[in-house]
Amino acid sequence: MKKIDVSILGCTGTVGxxxxxxxxxxxxxxxxxxxxxxxxxxxxxxDAAINWYLPIDIPEDLRDMTVVNTDPGEAEAPLVFSALPSDTAKEVEGRFAEAGCAVTSNASAYRMEKDVPLIIPEINAEHLELIEVQRENREWKGYIVTDPNCTTIGLAMVLKPLHDRFKLDTVYVSTMQAISGAGLPGVQGLMITDNVIPYIKGEEQKVIGETRKILGKLESKQVNFADFKIACSCNRVSVVDGHTESVFIKTKEPVDIEEAKKVLRNFKGEPQKLNLPSAPKEPIIVREEENRPQPRLDRMAGTVPGMSASVGRIRPGFDEHTLLLTLISHNTIRGAAGAVVLNAELLYAKNFL
Ligand SMILES: NC(=O)c1ccc[n+]([C@@H]2O[C@H](COP(=O)([O-])OP(=O)(O)OC[C@H]3O[C@@H](n4cnc5c(N)ncnc54)[C@H](OP(=O)(O)O)[C@@H]3O)[C@@H](O)[C@H]2O)c1
Structure with missing residues (x-):
């Protein structure tokens, strides 16, 4: 099989x-x-990736590749992966889409636009139909497909099977987010060591809006947002990789805890059906130990390391309509780079490339 040529925008950052x-x-x-x-x-x-932070060496054949400007004239390829800051992404990604590229983006710039698919392939692959609407609206030869915020991805994956089975009424989530989520150079050591910072700019609104869009239904070429209530508190903690989320859920139908565990364990979607290269066999791993999941132990869990969310401490709340759980997902793999790679594999498998 002939491989598809790709370009990476923002190649030096944590997601790049x-x-x-x-x-x-x-x-x-x-x-x-x-x-x-x-x-x-x-x-x-x-020489450009001077803040290399991964525990592997830069691949030999890329060490001497020349970094170019984020301009379609210099970095064009049929498929473009974007890990640009949002303000830059708004202008740059649009130019690549206009030039005819399929852009799969990590940035928040286009996520909430009505004609832009916000995709977690296990949940809402059918939202890719918005590509046709987007091309008509914007007269672009290419298109933009986005992935959600790193905090939203693990949460939405866990909420989806619970919503399908028990119908969500209210969700409240409190997060403990890793330092790598702040990009490079990131949070100053003096500010985060021995500390918790109870504010991440813009993050709570992203989680609230994006979760309801992803779990929404595509009807008459538009997404009708899921109608449950959701509130969120985001905190930065002194962990390198892996976001932890404590979640309280109120459901419309009574919840049986063993049934909740079963629907989470059995959750699968298009990537597993299509056997995509970056699809984990189990998108959600349910842990029974009373002290799991933990970021250091569970962020790389699963058949494709870092692509599964781990869930534990699944327990009743104060009545038969409430439950609590803790989840972990890797913010730069499932929450960013792995998410856009899986989106691109879905686009390929569904003949959008
Ligand atoms: N980190 C995460 O966990 C995470 C998770 C989900 C989504 N995201 C999103 O993914 C995107 C990248 O995040 P990150 O954490 O990797 O950020 P980052 O570490 O700050 O990296 C930003 C990248 O964009 C490049 N860049 C910055 N300004 C630019 C400009 N004006 N023109 C062209 N390129 C520019 C940087 O290049 P230089 O090195 O040359 O400055 C670098 O390669 C952001 O939109 C972020 O919100 C991040």
């Missing part, structure tokens, strides 16, 4: 580095171009 790791040697995709800001352009990748 994960994209390098996941796309290097990918069975379907071939990195032909890597791009970042003017600070990095024209440098060899090894």
């Amino acid at each position: 580095q994960r994209l390098i790791e996941m796309l290097h040697n990918h069975p379907w995709f071939n990195i032909v171009s890597i791009a970042a800001s003017e600070r990095s352009a024209s440098k060899a990748y090894k």
